[in-house]
Amino acid sequence: MTRNIWILVFAASLLASCGRDKAAEPQARLRTPTGERLTLAAVAIPERKSVAAEITTRDQAEALARISGRLVRLSVREGDMVTRGQAIGLVVDERIGPETRALEAQIAAAAAEAERAGAELRRVEYLHRRGFYALARLEQAQAGERSARAQLAAARESRSASVAFSGQGEILAPASGRVLRADIPPGSSVVPGMSVATVTAGPPLLRLHVPQSLADRIGAGTAVTVDEDGFETRAGRIVQVYPATAAGQVVADADLSGLAADLVGRRVSVVLDVGSRRGILVPRRFVLTRYGIDYVDLVGREGAVARIPVQTAPAPDPTQVELLTGVSPGDILQNPGNRG
Known part of the structure; x- marks a missing residue:
């Protein structure tokens, strides 16, 4: 009998303790930690x-060959400083020399012909004054002398043009600046308009x-x-x-x-x-990272705090982070460091 009484007393005590635990459980669920909180809002985020x-x-000028021929000299290399109009290379057309010599021979021939025509004109003028030659003969001599002088002038102009053309073989810097490219080796054949060097401008x-x-x-x-x-x-x-x-x-x-x-x-x-663009920025201290996943503590309507995963992105300010998913404007976050 006594043993049965002790069994009943022990069972009653167990029931009483279970009742106390169930009564205390709602109180523990309603108890929420307190600490720093943040209400989320959409703000303008600079996009970069x-x-x-x-x-x-600003500009790059090309030093161009003006005549066809062979590049016999290029006096600059990459990185050199040049001034506008500076001679940096020379192109030689091997045909110009023989042409110039041929023109010089033509000048000599034209000069001799002009001298002969001048002497002939002086002789005809002397005889015309003496009445031996008619006026027509004088006019013929004058025309021959003028033609000889014109041919001499034409030959001299042709030679000047040839000399000037050979002078165009000199390559000049188109602008003042630094040489960026000068990779045409001497001895190369070039044509008019071919770039020999590039200069900054x-x-x-x-x-x-x-x-x-x-x-x-x-x-x-x-x-x-x-x-x-x-x-x-x-x-x-x-x-x-x-x-x-x-x-x-x-x-x-x-x-x-x-x-x-x-x-x-x-x-x-x-x-x-x-x-x-519009987005949600929060201080980094409101984001907790565990095993490569970011979490935030979201405060519910009844004050309970739930830890939820979110997707984040770097923000222009390194002390902040952008929340891409998991939350919306108006939600309240709590600093994870304040949780017990």
């Missing part, structure tokens, strides 16, 4: 795009190659930031957008103060400010 750029100059700038999908989002004044080290000034602005596309890209020039022309042709990475 990374594109390639090249250090170049104008101040240095950044030439951007922008995808055509961004063409309507850039223009004069668009901010440009160089995304590499080694530049004294890393911020500039677009000064010109060329109205044409090539290979799906738009070319634009950006002015960067203090840009040196020592490394013309160097390719760099730049960041363009192409406007803004």
